[in-house]
Amino acid sequence: xxxxxxxxxxxxxxxxxxxxxxxxxxxxxxxxxxxxxxxxxxxxxxxxxxxxxxxxxxxxxxxxxxxxxxxxxxxxxxxxxxxxxxxxxxxxxxxxxxxxxxxxxxxxxxxxxxxxxxxxxxxxxxxxxxxxxxxxxxxxxxxxxxxxxxxxxxxxxxxxxxxxxxxxxxxxxxxxxxxxxxxxxxxxxxxxxxxxxxxxxxxxxxxxxxxxxxxxxxxxxxxxxxxxxxxxxxxxxxxxxxxxxxxxxxxxxxxxxxxxxxxxxxxxxxxxxxxxxxxxxxxxxxxxxxxxxxxxxxxxxx
Amino acid sequence: xxxxxxxxxxxxxxxxxxxxxxxxxxxxxxxxxxxxxxxxxxxxxxxxxxxxxxxxxxxxxxxxxxxxxxxxxxxxxxxxxxxxxxxxxxxxxxxxxxxxxxxxxxxxxxxxxxxxxxxxxxxxxxxxxxxxxxxxxxxxxxxxxxxxxxxxxxxxxxxxxxxxxxxxxxxxxxxxxxxxxxxxxxxxxxxxxxxxxxxxxxxxxxxxxxxxxxxxxxxxxxxxxxxxxxxxxxxxxxxxxxxxxxxxxxxx
Numbered sequence: 001x002x003x004x005x006x007x008x009x010x011x012x013x014x015x016x017x018x019x020x021x022x023x024x025x026x027x028x029x030x031x032x033x034x035x036x037x038x039x040x041x042x043x044x045x046x047x048x049x050x051x052x053x054x055x056x057x058x059x060x061x062x063x064x065x066x067x068x069x070x071x072x073x074x075x076x077x078x079x080x081x082x083x084x085x086x087x088x089x090x091x092x093x094x095x096x097x098x099x100x101x102x103x104x105x106x107x108x109x110x111x112x113x114x115x116x117x118x119x120x121x122x123x124x125x126x127x128x129x130x131x132x133x134x135x136x137x138x139x140x141x142x143x144x145x146x147x148x149x150x151x152x153x154x155x156x157x158x159x160x161x162x163x164x165x166x167x168x169x170x171x172x173x174x175x176x177x178x179x180x181x182x183x184x185x186x187x188x189x190x191x192x193x194x195x196x197x198x199x200x201x202x203x204x205x206x207x208x209x210x211x212x213x214x215x216x217x218x219x220x221x222x223x224x225x226x227x228x229x230x231x232x233x234x235x236x237x238x239x240x241x242x243x244x245x246x247x248x249x250x251x252x253x254x255x256x257x258x259x260x261x262x263x264x265x266x267x268x269x270x271x272x273x274x275x276x277x278x279x280x281x282x283x284x285x286x287x288x289x290x291x292x293x294x295x296x297x298x299x300x301x302x
Numbered sequence: 303x304x305x306x307x308x309x310x311x312x313x314x315x316x317x318x319x320x321x322x323x324x325x326x327x328x329x330x331x332x333x334x335x336x337x338x339x340x341x342x343x344x345x346x347x348x349x350x351x352x353x354x355x356x357x358x359x360x361x362x363x364x365x366x367x368x369x370x371x372x373x374x375x376x377x378x379x380x381x382x383x384x385x386x387x388x389x390x391x392x393x394x395x396x397x398x399x400x401x402x403x404x405x406x407x408x409x410x411x412x413x414x415x416x417x418x419x420x421x422x423x424x425x426x427x428x429x430x431x432x433x434x435x436x437x438x439x440x441x442x443x444x445x446x447x448x449x450x451x452x453x454x455x456x457x458x459x460x461x462x463x464x465x466x467x468x469x470x471x472x473x474x475x476x477x478x479x480x481x482x483x484x485x486x487x488x489x490x491x492x493x494x495x496x497x498x499x500x501x502x503x504x505x506x507x508x509x510x511x512x513x514x515x516x517x518x519x520x521x522x523x524x525x526x527x528x529x530x531x532x533x534x535x536x537x538x539x540x541x542x543x544x545x546x547x548x549x550x551x552x553x554x
Contacts, residue, residue: 055390110316110356184410190402193394196387199352201458202378202406247394 001251004244004258011265031164032155035227036268038171039155040237040261042223045178046216047234048241048256052192052249053212054115060234061220064213065122068129069099070224074150075136078143085163089225092150096221099125104213113209152280153230155268170222177219181253184208188249230282232289233260239293263289304329304490305351305381305462309360312346316356320346321514324360330461333485334492335505335522339535342511344494348383348464364462378406381462382455386470389447392440396450399439400425403457425456429483445476452483462490469500498539502526502546510534 012033019029046061053059073095077088103125107117133151137144157163181188187208190198195205223230237260241252267284310324321343328334338344349355351362353369362369364380382403403425404418414422426432429449439447448468455463468484469477477497481504484491495501501508501522508525510517512534518525526546531539538549 186402186405186408186410189394189398190405192391193399193402194387194390196385197389197402199354199374200378200383200385201402201454202373202375204374242393247391248398 001255004255004262008258008262011262015265015269031157032268033265034171035155035157035167036264037261038174039153039223039227039230040233040264041178041257042174042219043230043234044237044256044260045181045253046219047236047260048238048249048252049181049188049212050216050234051238052188053209054119055192055194056119057239058235060231061216061223062126062229062231062234063122064118064217065099065103065125065129066096066217066220067224067229068122068126069096070221070229071095071133071147071150072099072129075133075143075147078140078146079136081140083143083146085157085160086166088146088150089163089166093221093225096217096224099129100214100217100221112206113213115209118213149280150224150228152282153228154278154280154282155227156278157227167226170226174219174222177215178253178257180211180215182250184211185249185253192249228280228282230264230285232282232285232293233263236260236289236293237263303365304332305365305492306363307347307350307360308363310350310357310362311359312350312355312357314346314355319358319514320355321350321511324516326509326516326519328462328490328492330490332490332492333504333506334509335501335507336492336494336509336511337496337498337501338511338517341513343514344511345385345466346514347511348385348466348494351381351464352377352383375406375409378458378460380460381464382458382460383464384451384455384466384468386466389439393438395435396431396437396439396442397422397426397435399450400431400435400454400457403454403459406458421459422453422457425453426450428456428487429453444471445473445479448472448476448480449483452480452487456487456489460489462492463487464492466494467496468493469495469497498526498531498548499545502541503544 015033016029019025043061050059050061051057070092073091074088077091103118103121106121107114133147137147187203190201190203191205191208198205237256238252240259241255244255246252246255263285264281267281267288271279271281271284305328307324307326310321311319312321313319324347336344336347346355350357351369364377369377400422401414401418404414404421408414408418426435429452431446431449431453434442434446434450439450442450468480472480477500481500484493485504505522507520508522509519510525510530517534518530526539526541528539531537532551536551538551540547
């Protein structure tokens with residue numbers, strides 16, 4: 001943990017190199033930094049609790065149709081001819097929430113949330129939404145770049161004062177959700193053993209499933225509406241925490257959040273410095289994340 | 303004081319009834335075995351205690367309190383239920399696993415204190431699992447893991463312990479070891495057992511389930527009758543004072 005905190009501090013310091021002399025650049029850099037940290041908190045903690053609740057190491061915040069919903073909402077706004085950040089973000093957020101509620105209703109039978117229906121509903125809806133997005137991209141070619149950035153994510157959003165208030169409120173909620181997950185860490189420990197054991201020690205499994213689904217959905221919907229969908233971090237960072245030896249969710253949540261944030265900060269630096277144009281940060285997280293994931297899998301396996 | 307199943311009718315899906323009209327009382331200090339053919343509803347009876355079934359009618363009362371009015375952690379404080387299950391997270395340390403038994407007492411965030419650590423220590427000691435405390439649960443043999451699960455239930459400090467086939471997959475030496483342990487832990491114990499010989503040797507009382515209904519209940523010596531076993535299990539039994547022999551029922 002200590003090493004990770006030192007690494008986080010070093011990466012954070014490196015993130016601001018060259019910006020201290022120029023207040024405008026520093027201001028933009030601070031916003032990017034906050035967005036990266038918030039993304040790390042939201043995706044990593046969301047990935048960790050979803051992997052536990054689904055008992056599936058491949059679960060991540062985008063698996064339950066949230067991206068699809070956000071993309072659809074975003075695309076509808078573009079189709080209507082609007083391109084402002086606030087309208088697009090609101091469209092993405094409303095799209096995500098509508099789909100979440102729809103899939104939630106589809107997966108709940110007699111008050112019990114069925115995880116298989118939830119997973120299937122999400123995956124199937126994502127197919128639908130990607131097709132509808134392609135349709136919008138064909139019809140409204142001027143919106144292609146916007147949609148691409150939503151698909152892959154970017155911290156390079158230029159925010160007006162009003163948009164900043166919108167974003168800060170959203171980020172506050174994301175942090176609050178992280179602390180709620182931390183509060184329930186012991187229930188997640190029990191859930192990681194399977195539902196029989198969790199019920200046996202007194203965990204209300206159905207409540208925990210609903211809570212996890214609703215809170216990760218809200219957090220991810222807010223995230224997508226601000227920075228877009230950044231893949232791989234929510235999947236990989238809980239595994240990093242586990243491979244570092246953390247077994248209890250108090251440790252897993254904190255360490256996966258720290259490692260996820262470090263990956264995002266590094267990815268953002270690479271996207272800005274290594275290429276002549278700025279790449280969507282999600283492209284970089286996948287490009288560095290996939291080989292890294294194979295490396296730690298191999299190392300762990302040996 | 304006890305656990306009372308009062309005219310209980312339950313299903314899993316809200317329509318297909320699995321258990322019907324069960325009336326049965328487990329009193330404090332009893333040692334029961336629940337027996338019945340496959341699909342009789344034995345595990346469902348235990349799951350109903352954990353509110354995992356739809357209750358169509360009747361109720362379950364623990365020390366006079368309906369489980370319908372109790373939260374999950376309140377049930378866990380009074381009744382520890384160990385189902386046959388697959389454990390997913392196998393890299394948890396034994397001592398952390400047993401500490402989860404303190405969950406109903408600690409709640410979501412309070413840190414385990416000295417008292418909790420002592421209770422876990424005692425539970426591990428009572429079950430002969432103290433030397434396993436720093437091992438991972440995935441490394442344990444079936445017999446060791448069953449002992450550790452019982453330690454977890456002991457750490458839960460619930461008076462009533464319900465175990466679904468605690469001796470499944472164990473060799474004979476370990477079966478006897480687990481049953482001796484359960485007999486001597488000073489709790490009210492209810493075990494689902496497929497091994498009639500173990501039920502005969504250890505249980506004071508037997509409840510027989512068949513096709514979702516209670517067929518009979520009573521003192522072990524009275525329940526182990528050849529006619530009952532022929533009707534319910536389609537086997538013949540002959541018994542001595544200490545054990546029973548089971549033979550297939552030859553028809554025609």
